[in-house]
Each structure stands twice: as C-alpha cells, then as structure tokens.
Amino acid sequence: MNLVIEAVESQPVARICGEPLLEIPQDLYIPPDALEVFLDTFQGPLDLLLYLIRKHNLNILDIPMAELTQQYMTYVEMMRVDQLELAAEYLLMTALLIEIKSRMLLPNPKTAVEEEHDPRAELVRRLLEYEQMKTAALRLNQLPQAERDFSIIHVWIEQKRTEQLPHINMDDLRSAWVAILTRAKVNRHHHIKREALSVRAYMSQVLRDLRGFEQVEFYDLFSPLATVAEVVVTFLAILELAKELLLEISQSPDSGMIYVRSINAA
Structure with missing residues (x-):
C-alpha cells in the first residue's frame, strides 16, 4: 500500500522544457485574471453546457442533471469575485440547473388530465437550437470572405463606344x-439614247x-x-x-x- 502511495506522489505535476516538475513552486505567481482567457472561449452559458455535454459524451436528449450541474458549477467557481459582470449570466444558468435538478428529485403525481412534463425539455430545446445556430455560423465562416481570404481589386478599363449600325437582312x-x-x-423603252x-x-x-x-x-x-x-x-x-x-x-x-x-x- 505504501508503495502505491509513493508511486502516485512521485508523478510529476507538469513538464517544463521536457523536465518533470514534481511539486508546485512556493513562489509561483498566478495573475488575478489568469482564468479570464479560458472563460472568454465560451460564448455564454449555453456554449459551456454544450461543451460539457460533448466532452463527456452525454446524451443531450436525456441529460443527467446531477453530473452536468456539478461539472458546470466547477467551471463557474473558477471565476473570481471581481468578475461578476462576466459571471452573471453563468450564475443565472447555475440557478436554472439547480432548479431543474430539484424538480426532478420531487415526486410528480400525474392526473387524468395533465400529462407528465420533463423539467429538462425547455433546456434541451434551447441547447438544440443553439447547436444548430452554432453549426450554421461555423459553415458560414468557412465560406470565402472578402479581405480575409481574398482581396477585391478594381480595374478601370477604358472602352470606346462603337456605333451600332441598324441590322438588316x-x-x-x-x-x-x-x-x-x-x-x-x-x-x-426601245428608244436608244444616252x-x-x-x-x-x-x-x-x-x-x-x-x-x-x-x-x-x-x-x-x-x-x-x-x-x-x-x-x-x-x-x-x-x-x-x-x-x-x-x-x-x-x-x-x-x-x-x-x-x-x-x-x-x-
């Protein structure tokens, strides 16, 4: 048992220029906005949710809310307190995920008139629509664009107008x-004269x-x-x-x- 623990502890936490780093230096400085670049890669909470679903191979039509909520909150907790203007919409989605998770834990008695309603249905609809729009945007971005993939050149050619004579057979x-x-x-006439x-x-x-x-x-x-x-x-x-x-x-x-x-x- 001790050998297993020692083997795990001897694994390097990182490699710098090919050299293993066994422990994090005590004087390592992490800038306050180090996570800002990471968060900016997502275009909003729906983009982050879709990333987590695709990363962990989750079924978007049958989302495990407990697992997805835990992973989502892990990303949100990495935001700094002074980044509330960036994390506001992410926190709103966190509240929505917790609400859906709570509604799924509560019993849902069905009556003769009312049908069973999945609390995840609205979220799934929004995710599918967002994925379609994102896919369409990527396809449009792959099309050649002026001043990005090619340049527009204007050439002035002097043309002399030719006179078109009337057409006749x-x-x-x-x-x-x-x-x-x-x-x-x-x-x-038969008269011969000039x-x-x-x-x-x-x-x-x-x-x-x-x-x-x-x-x-x-x-x-x-x-x-x-x-x-x-x-x-x-x-x-x-x-x-x-x-x-x-x-x-x-x-x-x-x-x-x-x-x-x-x-x-x-």
Whole structure:
C-alpha cells in the first residue's frame, strides 16, 4: 500500500522544457485574471453546457442533471469575485440547473388530465437550437470572405463606344432590289439614247422625298415609271446616303418590310 502511495506522489505535476516538475513552486505567481482567457472561449452559458455535454459524451436528449450541474458549477467557481459582470449570466444558468435538478428529485403525481412534463425539455430545446445556430455560423465562416481570404481589386478599363449600325437582312434587301429592277424592266423603252444621270442629284432627290416623313418604305423611293438606269442610280444614291450616315435602313421584325428614314429628321 505504501508503495502505491509513493508511486502516485512521485508523478510529476507538469513538464517544463521536457523536465518533470514534481511539486508546485512556493513562489509561483498566478495573475488575478489568469482564468479570464479560458472563460472568454465560451460564448455564454449555453456554449459551456454544450461543451460539457460533448466532452463527456452525454446524451443531450436525456441529460443527467446531477453530473452536468456539478461539472458546470466547477467551471463557474473558477471565476473570481471581481468578475461578476462576466459571471452573471453563468450564475443565472447555475440557478436554472439547480432548479431543474430539484424538480426532478420531487415526486410528480400525474392526473387524468395533465400529462407528465420533463423539467429538462425547455433546456434541451434551447441547447438544440443553439447547436444548430452554432453549426450554421461555423459553415458560414468557412465560406470565402472578402479581405480575409481574398482581396477585391478594381480595374478601370477604358472602352470606346462603337456605333451600332441598324441590322438588316442582306437577302431581303437583295430580294427587294430584284423586285424593283424587275418592275423597271417592264417600263423599258426601245428608244436608244444616252442618259446623263447624276448620283448626287438623286441623293438630293431621295432626301427631299424623305423630308417631312418619319420613315418611308423602301419601294416608295422608286417611281413606278422609272427606267432601269433611273432605278440603278436611285439605289446607288440610297446606298451612298447610308454610307455617309445621312439616312438609315431598317427592317420590321414582324412583317419584314424594309424602311428608310432620314437621320437628320430623327
């Protein structure tokens, strides 16, 4: 028996730099706030209770109140008297644990109307809700956060705005031109003569025809009695005006009709 006691007493209380320390030095100084850092690791009494339950593998749905209360009070007693502002909520939970423990020791006669009520039910509900919120907070904290896991960089890129020309289907424009050319061939004369036609003059004529109108159908710019040469020059005048951005050619998405409008008039 003496050998067992001597073996226990010879166990070191701590190790410093690998060297065993057999007894606590008499001049060891413990700061008054030495336990403050330990207590700050818990976010409140529910956090401390949940820590004790998980540490000792207790069933949260069937909490042994006597064991849990004793462990909880051991932690609370480590708080200093001058730390009441930190220990107030912990002391309140201590009173609640003692109340639950006392209610479980008292007999609970059941009547025909009242059902048996577990005094631990409210505490278990609060612990489960707190554990869910704590787990969700840990998952959110694992998500990448700006200025913690990565930095936000703002890059200024100068962009030159490009002018978007109106979209028109080239096949429809070609079909419209073929239809006008076919109509002009019907009015072809057999008199052979040289016609001096000016594209610039027809450009002015097209602009005059567009004056006062928001837009004009492509076919209306060609006279039904125009010859092939006049139709060709008129078409070249329209293309030249579109090239010089003096008019705009557009197409209706519903009917496919081609329209021409003067940009100055818009």
